[in-house]
Amino acid sequence: MVDRGLLFKEWKQHQAMLLIISIITVISYPLNILSEYAKYRVCLRNQSDGFNMTCGFILDGTPLHMYFVAGIIIAIIQIGIERNKGIMDFTLGLPFTRKTIFRSKAFIGTLVIWGSQMLSFIFSLCLIGILRPDIENFYTGYLWSTLTCFMLYMLMLAAGTMTGSVVAQLMVGFTASILPMLVFVLIVAHIDMLIGGNAISFIFTLVAHLTPLAYVNTEVIVNPVFVVPLMLTILFYWIGLVCFEKLPNEREGYFFLSEKMNKPIQLLVIIFGIFGVGLFGNITSQSFFGYLVGMVIGGVIGFLLSYFLIFKKSKI
Structure with a gap:
């Protein structure tokens, strides 16, 4: 051992x-x-x-x-x-x-x-x-x-x-710690946007127990499991x-040690950017046009962010 x-x-x-x-x-x-x-x-x-x-x-x-x-x-x-x-x-x-x-x-x-x-x-x-x-x-x-x-x-x-770097380790760790909540909230928020209702509150407790960072706040995890x-x-x-x-093992400063992970993760970042910023645009403008504009902006932000983080070397 x-x-x-x-x-x-x-x-x-x-x-x-x-x-x-x-x-x-x-x-x-x-x-x-x-x-x-x-x-x-x-x-x-x-x-x-x-x-x-x-x-x-x-x-x-x-x-x-x-x-x-x-x-x-x-x-x-x-x-x-x-x-x-x-x-x-x-x-x-x-x-x-x-x-x-x-x-x-x-x-x-x-x-x-x-x-x-x-x-x-x-x-x-x-x-x-x-x-x-x-x-x-x-x-x-x-x-x-x-x-x-x-x-x-x-x-x-x-x-x-x-x-391959401390920054990448922190970012991947933080993203993984909120990923279940992020995915489900985005999905349910879009369902609410399309058909109305309050599905987020219904599923919040279940998803919170699968989200590592939620355990830091006892107000989210009311009953310890x-x-x-x-x-x-x-x-x-x-x-x-x-x-x-x-x-x-490499210390050249690339984000991921395996190149096979680069493009799938970049695609996920772009998708989160599209739907996340699109949802924000809909909420702020209360219109479908704002949702489309938000999706475009989110896609651009997601692409640029993922490109410079994943495909560029980091010294820290």
Whole structure:
């Protein structure tokens, strides 16, 4: 599965950044608890001075949702930056299979994500035991944030295995994270435009659970369904493993490592541009003529955007 020597090499190679990410993750929510407690004490002092104020010390899991940024940064460090700096060439030259290398990277990233959040959870529990706040969605919030961070980490890792630069990795990862919502909203919005109704609200909940980025916002994912992010994580891991093993390694700055992906993705970008901007033109002008003008503009924007992004080299 993984090799100890390779794990040690991966850790030492990114030790400084991984430690910084771990420390920030560990202390961020405990510091938030102390900050909320300080605000609570200030409120109590103002209340004792005669101000008519209602004071409460309540903690919820909302700040935990920003943990997903740590997973994205780790994936970029492990794949995108390594490729741009040429470190990936050295790593692939070691006497290990590509599967072993990818699994080792995923293992280190998983260890940092789960380990640092577990320590943060323990320290937060200690502070809660001492300060006695009212808590809402604290326990599920930690589990939810860890699964979300882990899922987006695997998604960004998979995006890095099929792209040739950091910018491409970020763009592919972000696009994939909103793709289900984007596709269904466009389809249903056009149906609504043609036959009327309110189909978007009917299908929104179902599509949201298939959209990775939606898990960052608990107002979108009202009822946690833990099995879905787990399944998406497994899917992204498998895609990353296959792409890392099969696709060539190059750092010339092209968007995709495989030229076979260029034209299909360009066509998709143009299609999204046509129907997306066309829909915007219809909404703003309330006319079919505005829809046609929007389609033309969207097609041009989609072509130019995809051409300069996909077929031109990038230095970052």
